Amino acid sequence: MSTESSAAIGSVEGVSLYDVDHPAPVIEPPRKRTGKTPKGSRTNFEMYAWLFMRLSGIVLVVLVLGHLLIQLVLDGGVSKIGFAFVAGRWASPFWQVWDLAMLWLAMLHGANGLRTVINDYAERDNTRFWLKMLLYTATVFTVLLGTLVIFTFDPNIR
Amino acid sequence: MATPTMDKVGTDPSASPASPYITVTFRIRRFNPEVSDEAQWQDFQIEIDPKERVLDALHKIKWDVDGTLTFRRSCAHGICGSDAMRINGKNRLACKTLIKDINPEKPITVEAIKGLTVLKDLVVDMDPFFQAYRDVMPFLITKGNEPTRERLQSAEDRERFDDTTKCILCAACTSSCPVFWNDGQYFGPAAIVNAHRFIFDSRDEGGEQRLEILNDRDGVWRCRTTFNCTDACPRGIEVTKAIQEVKRALITRRF
Numbered sequence: 001m002s003t004e005s006s007a008a009i010g011s012v013e014g015v016s017l018y019d020v021d022h023p024a025p026v027i028e029p030p031r032k033r034t035g036k037t038p039k040g041s042r043t044n045f046e047m048y049a050w051l052f053m054r055l056s057g058i059v060l061v062v063l064v065l066g067h068l069l070i071q072l073v074l075d076g077g078v079s080k081i082g083f084a085f086v087a088g089r090w091a092s093p094f095w096q097v098w099d100l101a102m103l104w105l106a107m108l109h110g111a112n113g114l115r116t117v118i119n120d121y122a123e124r125d126n127t128r129f130w131l132k133m134l135l136y137t138a139t140v141f142t143v144l145l146g147t148l149v150i151f152t153f154d155p156n157i158r
Numbered sequence: 159m160a161t162p163t164m165d166k167v168g169t170d171p172s173a174s175p176a177s178p179y180i181t182v183t184f185r186i187r188r189f190n191p192e193v194s195d196e197a198q199w200q201d202f203q204i205e206i207d208p209k210e211r212v213l214d215a216l217h218k219i220k221w222d223v224d225g226t227l228t229f230r231r232s233c234a235h236g237i238c239g240s241d242a243m244r245i246n247g248k249n250r251l252a253c254k255t256l257i258k259d260i261n262p263e264k265p266i267t268v269e270a271i272k273g274l275t276v277l278k279d280l281v282v283d284m285d286p287f288f289q290a291y292r293d294v295m296p297f298l299i300t301k302g303n304e305p306t307r308e309r310l311q312s313a314e315d316r317e318r319f320d321d322t323t324k325c326i327l328c329a330a331c332t333s334s335c336p337v338f339w340n341d342g343q344y345f346g347p348a349a350i351v352n353a354h355r356f357i358f359d360s361r362d363e364g365g366e367q368r369l370e371i372l373n374d375r376d377g378v379w380r381c382r383t384t385f386n387c388t389d390a391c392p393r394g395i396e397v398t399k400a401i402q403e404v405k406r407a408l409i410t411r412r413f
Contacts, residue, residue: 016193024195028275032286032342033293033376042370046379047408119380120340 030123056105063102087155103146111139179205182262187269208258229280239328244269249330249390271333290345294353299364315360322355324393331387343376347387347397354400
């Protein structure tokens with residue numbers, strides 16, 4: 001029976017910094033559960049967010065694929081897109097509603113996905129808070145700006 | 159490795175032609191805070207029958223080669239759930255893993271399960287795991303007076319949660335979950351499995367309370383359906399399915 005020690009464990013230049021009375025700090029995982037872990041908020045928010053991801057995803061498949069087909073494939077492809085093309089489409093309430101629904105669903109779907117990523121990967125409470133604030137600000141700004149443009153679009157602007 | 163004994167004889171000149179023993183390298187992740195603040199891989203070469211289990215190899219190392227190797231085991235027969243560890247990158251019970259099944263021609267890596275504090279070598283601090291278990295109230299909750307005889311249950315009602323009664327709390331599932339690795343405040347698969355065992359028990363009346371607990375920020379909605387837990391479970395519990403059933407129960411009870 002042979003042993004093959006790759007290296008003597010922990011001896012730093014022959015002298016160990018740690019011993020029985022002064023053990024090294026153990027390697028702890030981020031954010032472990034303790035008896036003091038905050039108890040629940042007793043709301044259904046997480047469930048609604050989970051459901052929203054599934055439902056908006058289904059609707060977005062139709063909206064986005066239809067959008068890409070019209071914009072990039074049919075009728076001359078991407079070269080036809082210009083101010084006049086957009087103005088012509090937004091003259092119809094149907095396309096206004098289509099684009100509005102796509103804007104809101106895609107933005108909220110993406111924002112909720114990023115919120116999940118932040119919850120999963122940000123370790124410190126402060127980091128979580130500020131990343132989420134940045135995310136929410138960017139989302140609200142984009143959604144409001146897009147909505148404003150769709151509703152106040154003026155085809156006669158010079 | 160269909161016929162390991164005959165194949166490997168040539169590699170070990172000291173063994174007689176009939177010897178079942180082969181030489182296997184175990185690459186074990188060692189950590190001892192009394193010596194170093196860093197974990198290191200250490201190789202052990204031992205001669206062992208490939209039909210033995212990884213736990214037997216660990217015993218052989220601890221008893222014959224290096225007595226400082228530290229790991230947990232109690233029953234050594236897949237019931238107590240003490241010896242879950244990461245063997246060749248996958249969570250398994252050392253006492254249920256045969257060496258011939260995990261390609262002994264290459265070094266076999268053994269390390270502590272992930273996502274929990276390593277205390278020494280393969281021993282982790284299970285407190286956060288059991289805290290999540292306690293938080294889902296894994297005990298019978300009833301209202302009213304106790305009946306004078308047993309609480310009877312039909313075979314179909316018992317069948318409903320049969321799968322999740324098999325859990326041995328070894329933490330193989332929870333410590334294989336990528337959400338748990340990054341955020342240990344997630345309840346984790348094992349706690350949800352044990353909540354499932356009571357939520358779907360016809361004799362229990364605390365289901366609504368448990369669903370409320372699992373409806374929260376660290377509850378079932380954090381599950382990303384990666385199926386790591388189902389793959390890891392040494393008892394073959396369909397863990398992801400159980401989590402899915404809790405999600406469905408929440409949705410159908412709220413609407």
